[in-house]
Amino acid sequence: MDLYYVPPSAPCRAVLMTAKSLGIELNKKFLNLFAGEHLKPDFLKLNPQHCVPTLVDNDFAIWESRAINIYLVEKYGKNVSLYPKCPKKRAVINQRLFFDANSIYQAFIDTYVTQYLFKKPVDAEKYKRVDTAFELFNKFLEGHAYAAGDELTLADISLLATVSSYDVVNHDFSKYENVARWYDNLKKTVPGWEENWAGCLEYKKLLGL
Numbered sequence: 001m002d003l004y005y006v007p008p009s010a011p012c013r014a015v016l017m018t019a020k021s022l023g024i025e026l027n028k029k030f031l032n033l034f035a036g037e038h039l040k041p042d043f044l045k046l047n048p049q050h051c052v053p054t055l056v057d058n059d060f061a062i063w064e065s066r067a068i069n070i071y072l073v074e075k076y077g078k079n080v081s082l083y084p085k086c087p088k089k090r091a092v093i094n095q096r097l098f099f100d101a102n103s104i105y106q107a108f109i110d111t112y113v114t115q116y117l118f119k120k121p122v123d124a125e126k127y128k129r130v131d132t133a134f135e136l137f138n139k140f141l142e143g144h145a146y147a148a149g150d151e152l153t154l155a156d157i158s159l160l161a162t163v164s165s166y167d168v169v170n171h172d173f174s175k176y177e178n179v180a181r182w183y184d185n186l187k188k189t190v191p192g193w194e195e196n197w198a199g200c201l202e203y204k205k206l207l208g209l
């Protein structure tokens with residue numbers, strides 16, 4: 001399977017950690033976004049939304065990191081505990097995945113990425129949303145080792161990619177004790193963490209930090 005990606009991107013890093021956790025070998029294809037490779041006709045044929053990560057499994061292409069990760073577990077996963085079939089467990093995992101996409105990851109784009117990569121002014125209100133997101137995530141983790149309960153799931157992997165982006169820009173989240181404990185544990189245990197962190201360091205450079 002081919003994975004079109006860029007190393008600094010949190011969604012791409014989440015897919016790489018998921019594949020590693022599942023023992024799946026991906027054929028990584030670097031796409032130079034700054035050179036506009038994602039806008040070339042061949043790539044647009046695969047993904048008219050022209051974003052990475054994009055996974056190509058023979059004649060099937062899929063994008064959106066969380067959709068890719070679910071596909072990998074459902075189609076190839078021996079370890080289905082990352083996305084169990086129980087509807088209630090799944091619903092909680094999905095909620096955390098949407099929380100990641102819409103709240104904590106989006107808050108990173110609206111603040112650090114906007115300020116440092118796009119070089120646009122950021123309203124203080126947007127930084128407050130980062131705190132609100134961390135506060136919520138801290139609550140979700142109350143009494144639990146993992147984002148959606150007591151087992152590692154796809155929600156943890158997506159959130160780990162996002163929270164490590166905050167770490168690399170030195171965003172202090174130590175007061176969110178459950179998040180800090182969760183992060184410390186996952187850094188030591190999630191397969192592919194080293195590659196994720198290498199991507200984070202590239203991200204840091206890209207942001208000019």
Ligand SMILES: N[C@@H](CCC(=O)N[C@@H](CS)C(=O)NCC(=O)O)C(=O)O
Nearest residue numbers: 009010011050051052053064065066
């Ligand atoms: N929600 C998407 C976000 C993907 C995304 O924003 N990708 C960026 C790189 S981090 C991208 O491909 N940007 C180029 C474009 O959209 O044209 C996901 O989780 O996969």
